[in-house]
Amino acid sequence: MHAQIDEVFEIGGVIIARVRITSDFSRAQFYRCHLEQNGIVLSVAGSQWFEVLPSAPTLKTKKRAGRRVAASVSPSHQSGKAYLVAFGDAAVSQLSRDCPITVMVQADSAEIGRGSVKVSALDVARLQGVSFKSALCSAMQALGAQEIAAILNTSITVEPIENFGQFRVRDAIFANSGLILSAWISELAHRNIHFVTADIRCWVGPSQIARRPLERDTTETELAADCLTVPAVGSIVTAVLTTTGSSVVERLYLVEVDPSGAQATFYGPVTVTGSRSEQEAVRRVQEVFGPIQSLPRPLIQQVYRPLLALPKVMARARRFVFGPPVDETAPLSSIIIPFYGDAFFLNCVFHLQRVMGPGFELVLVVDDPRIWPEVYGRLSGRRSSITLPTTLLQCEENYGYARANNLGFRATKGDVIFLMNSDIMVVDPTVLRDAAETIRARRRAGGPAAIVGFTLLYEDDTIQHIGMEFPQSPLVGNMHLADHPMKGLPLTLYEGESTRKPAGVTGALMALSSGLYQKLEGFDAAYERGDFEDADLCLRAQQIGAEIQLHVRPGLYHLERQSIRRMGDADLREMITYMNCVEFNARWAAILAGQAQSSVETSARPVIRRRPISIRKRSAVQTSSDDLQRAGSRID
CATH class of the missing domain: 3.90.550.10 (Spore Coat Polysaccharide Biosynthesis Protein SpsA; Chain A)
Incomplete structure (x- = not known):
């Protein structure tokens, strides 16, 4: 029995390892996948893995004796069964994305595969693959990432940002491990909008996006100076995204889910260029979301931690x-x-x-x-x-x-x-x-x-x-x-x-x-x-x-x-x-x-174990x- 590590990628802050068992999965009673990086060890039992079912064979024509015939072609030459193993523990945020992560697979306590790989970017086009998307959806549901799972359960398409409607980036301020982004959207109303980085590592849902209407006044018109052809109406949206590296450039998608919940469209990617200032970023997040002491823990983690946390580089x-x-x-x-x-x-x-x-x-x-x-x-x-x-x-x-x-x-x-x-x-x-x-x-x-x-x-x-x-x-x-x-x-x-x-x-x-x-x-x-x-x-x-x-x-x-x-x-x-x-x-x-x-x-009691000061x-x-x-x- 053998296991190989196909890849490790990240989606919405969850690390996913794709492992392949090259023999009958049922031959062992117990499987476990471990992820390790310099003392941090995470583990997921085989019962919580999700199989990526093989895609349907494609038809390809080839010549035989002067005529063309159809032949069945497998989508992959790799043997065995592929599984997605999701690591959503809080310690995942402490892993460095710029150095390799060791993935080890055990069957009945015996090691059957090990690999050291870097976390790779996930291309949005892969979310359109039915079998891969289905397994990924199940993994995210199991970890409680319901907003992402709901989108993975829809029909996904990718379109240029121009098809989204009137949209302009107002400003972008980078600090430490995060980016606070403000943008103008002409017609927001009840649209279900998400911000997602182009590598799919960071995913910000509607509940973490601040919205306010843009009134007709000189100040806001000046702030939207690059939107002179657009009336000074609409909404300003603000979101904090987790970033990697020290760049002041980030590519992202606007994701919209239609009212029926059956279709999700990725618009973009949009290239955002900003400045780097910890003081200004923190001032802005206080202004938009409120003082840190007034927020619940999940929102503190989402909007303050990326801007205050030092990058987890090697x-x-x-x-x-x-x-x-x-x-x-x-x-x-x-x-x-x-x-x-x-x-x-x-x-x-x-x-x-x-x-x-x-x-x-x-x-x-x-x-x-x-x-x-x-x-x-x-x-x-x-x-x-x-x-x-x-x-x-x-x-x-x-x-x-x-x-x-x-x-x-x-x-x-x-x-x-x-x-x-x-x-x-x-x-x-x-x-x-x-x-x-x-x-x-x-x-x-x-x-x-x-x-x-x-x-x-x-x-x-x-x-x-x-x-x-x-x-x-x-x-x-x-x-x-x-x-x-x-x-x-x-x-x-x-x-x-x-x-x-x-x-x-x-x-x-x-x-x-x-x-x-x-x-x-x-x-x-x-x-x-x-x-x-x-x-x-x-x-x-x-x-x-x-x-x-x-x-x-x-x-x-x-x-x-x-x-x-x-x-x-x-x-x-x-x-x-x-x-x-x-x-x-x-x-x-x-x-x-x-x-x-x-x-x-x-x-x-008469016996006091610790004498107070x-x-x-x-x-x-x-x-x-x-x-x-x-x-x-x-x-x-």
């Missing part, structure tokens, strides 16, 4: 080595420090070089091409004074906090991993040494793994972090947020234990074993640009039996008040934080609510959201 980095070689005879801890926005905090790294002794290596990840010359220049200028083995990674572009750390992990050699923000100042290095020994001692004793967090102080010795909790808050629509109890209060007010067991610890500085980080597959890149990845990592760790500890010790400072000012637009950061909060709650709200209920039910006097506790991609990566 992560690549060049490696530069400084300092002495690693001592392979002694235990080693690796400290990963990503840099973005400002090289100022190299001063913290230079201080770290002075206070840390043997047993540590540094992995510095420059996730911002703008600051690379300064980082490399300053580090090279101190080459002779670098005392710790130091690896410097030059990212080709900005990949975001999660992927920068995951990329850095690939360059580590230690059995203990420290994740450290660039704005952490280590005054007392024994705190880190003790944490590394705690993690190793647990492994030697065969105990549960642990993520270890630390007390972090502001420059004035007030608390920045002493553990995280996940309460519900009216500030974010009663969702759970990552809260820092006692933030801003003097450490001298804390009267709890020296080792706490909080719900979570901040990724600004945490330690865990290399094995645990690998088992968790690192930070989840579904969270954008440094928000909630740490909270998610802690909860995933606890799900597999790991514990969360926090060592309450002075000597570690988080210069957050300085670094936040250097991070750019505050409104943009707030939107990203809210979007990540929505993602976090979609995954964890039910579990966190269950934990809270369990805590209430057991609060009267206590302070010496009553004072208002300040709260804040925790400062907040798995894709292919390569280090050269």
Whole structure:
């Protein structure tokens, strides 16, 4: 028995693998198709595959003994049965479309086929093939993509855009992974209109398209300056589409379904050329669809995420080595420090070089091409004074906090991993040494793994972090947020234990074993640009039996008040934080609510499993959201 991978394509955000079984499908009891790319593994059982039935043979004439006769010709020379396997998991959005995806087929747990292929574009002409379209329709229905399935269930034709009626693109603004498009349509009325990219990867239905009538006024007439022959009436439609690459050009179709639902017409493709501006794109989406806080999660995913999410391109980095070689005879801890926005905090790294002794290596990840010359220049200028083995990674572009750390992990050699923000100042290095020994001692004793967090102080010795909790808050629509109890209060007010067991610890500085980080597959890149990845990592760790500890010790400072000012637009950061909060709650709200209920039910018991933070006097506790991609990566 053998399976081959014919192709992998995408339609409306769903990845489809076309696999071919070259023997009797019924010979095995159980089939499964796996899709994998750098740690992300998706799986679909054979019972959820959809067969592409062979097309009817075509007739072809050929000469025989001086006369022409009809001969039956098969539509394909490939043998076996073809199936469509649809992957609609949320993790699909984290796959890089510019690097190969591995597809593996199993029959009764035995591998019978494997292939590494890139996601290809789907030509709209293929949607006119009856057997292919039928299988694709069934797959989309099974995944709940009803709008797309309904169109696939119609008779599909393709016509030039001129046949659609009066239509003009008003403007197009590209940002990150998306495009916000505004267009004028003269006669919209009750027409059922969809926007679809020419490669069919992005499909925006009527429920995600904003419409408003165009009134007769000078402003709108001027905006439609390229429509001077058309009266200033009609409608302005606005949609957000997911795009690939860094181009400011996109080709798309307008798809119209007739009132009977029996016919769908693809008009186009239309070539749209625009400009690239994250700030302008976000301003426009707020203006048209409303503030992010006012929208339901599905619409946030559709209209905000493409414009705020960094493109999921393959992560690549060049490696530069400084300092002495690693001592392979002694235990080693690796400290990963990503840099973005400002090289100022190299001063913290230079201080770290002075206070840390043997047993540590540094992995510095420059996730911002703008600051690379300064980082490399300053580090090279101190080459002779670098005392710790130091690896410097030059990212080709900005990949975001999660992927920068995951990329850095690939360059580590230690059995203990420290994740450290660039704005952490280590005054007392024994705190880190003790944490590394705690993690190793647990492994030697065969105990549960642990993520270890630390007390972090502001420059004035007030608390920045002493553990995280996940309460519900009216500030974010009663969702759970990552809260820092006692933030801003003097450490001298804390009267709890020296080792706490909080719900979570901040990724600004945490330690865990290399094995645990690998088992968790690192930070989840579904969270954008440094928000909630740490909270998610802690909860995933606890799900597999790991514990969360926090060592309450002075000597570690988080210069957050300085670094936040250097991070750019505050409104943009707030939107990203809210979007990540929505993602976090979609995954964890039910579990966190269950934990809270369990805590209430057991609060009267004499044994308290986790001692809460206590302070010496009553004072208002300040709260804040925790400062907040798995894709292919390569280090050269």
